[in-house]
Amino acid sequence: MKYQAIAALAPLALLLSACTTVQPAYKDIGTRASPCIDGGPDTVAQQFYDLRINQPSQGLPNAQLLAKYRPYLSDKLYQTLLKASSEHNKEVALSQGDLFSSLPAGPSSAKVADASTIPNTDARNIPLRVSLSRDGSSSVKWQDEVLMVREGTCWAVDDVRYLAPTPHIDGGSLSQRLLK
Numbered sequence: 033m034k035y036q037a038i039a040a041l042a043p044l045a046l047l048l049s050a051c052t053t054v055q056p057a058y059k060d061i062g063t064r065a066s067p068c069i070d071g072g073p074d075t076v077a078q079q080f081y082d083l084r085i086n087q088p089s090q091g092l093p094n095a096q097l098l099a100k101y102r103p104y105l106s107d108k109l110y111q112t113l114l115k116a117s118s119e120h121n122k123e124v125a126l127s128q129g130d131l132f133s134s135l136p137a138g139p140s141s142a143k144v145a146d147a148s149t150i151p152n153t154d155a156r157n158i159p160l161r162v163s164l165s166r167d168g169s170s171s172v173k174w175q176d177e178v179l180m181v182r183e184g185t186c187w188a189v190d191d192v193r194y195l196a197p198t199p200h201i202d203g204g205s206l207s208q209r210l211l212k
Contacts, residue, residue: 063183063184064107064183064184064185064186064188065107066102066103066107066110067102067103068103068104068183068184068186068187068188069103069104069186069187071187072147072187073147073158073160073180073182073187074144074145074146074147074160074180075187076104076180076186076187076188076189077144077160077162077178077180077187077189078142078143078144079104080101080104080178080189081139081142081144081162081164081178082142083100083101083104084130084132084138084139084142085138085139085140085141085142087100088130088138089130090127090128090129090130090136090138091126091127091128091129091131092113092116092117092126092127092131093113093117093131094117095114095117098110098113098114098117101113104188104189105188105189105190106181106183106188106189106190107183107188108190108207109188109189109190109191109206109207112207112210112211113210116210126201126209126210129200129201131192131201131206131209132192132206133164133174133176133192133194134164134174134176134194134195134196134199134200134201135164135166135172135174135196135199135200136200137166137168138166139164139165139166140165140166140167140168141164141165141167142162142163142164142165143162143163144160144161144162144178145160145161145162145163147160147180155182156181156182157179157180157181157182157190158179158180159177159178159179159180159193160177160178160179160180161175161176161177162175162176162177162178163175164176174195174196174197175195175196176192176193176194176195176196177192177193177195178191178192178193179191179192179193190207191205191206191207192205192206193205193206194206
């Protein structure tokens with residue numbers, strides 16, 4: 033009788049142990065030493081563009097502006113921008129115009145694509161299209177791509193790919209341009 037009770041409980045114990053041993057797709061998703069913004073990749077990207085539109089700037093951000101951007105930027109992009117802004121022999125192309133978009137005046141509105149269309153929810157990086165526009169005497173619309181990376185439990189902007197037909201900065205992307 034004892035053996036029948038144990039035999040009846042064994043499958044139940046096995047079933048319960050299987051439920052508690054689920055492993056995530058990525059055991060180590062890295063770390064992040066600085067504060068970050070809560071939300072998924074599309075939410076963080078949209079908040080970054082909203083900040084840029086509300087507080088526009090031209091050229092390389094100074095230390096004060098970089099401090100505002102820090103929670104939105106990946107460690108790698110932040111360090112690259114910090115290094116570039118501390119160099120005194122800045123190129124003219126990096127000292128004028130909006131570095132975070134294809135057009136020099138930058139956007140006056142931005143709409144980041146929804147990340148729910150990305151099938152792989154375990155991704156470490158996700159490129160998202162951003163529909164940008166500049167209102168003024170003649171409206172201009174274009175798209176760029178923002179590369180979001182996961183650092184620890186946070187999503188952060190890692191790069192911007194210039195996709196407009198004639199971007200004002202050569203190099204194809206922000207990180208490529210900063211490394212020249």
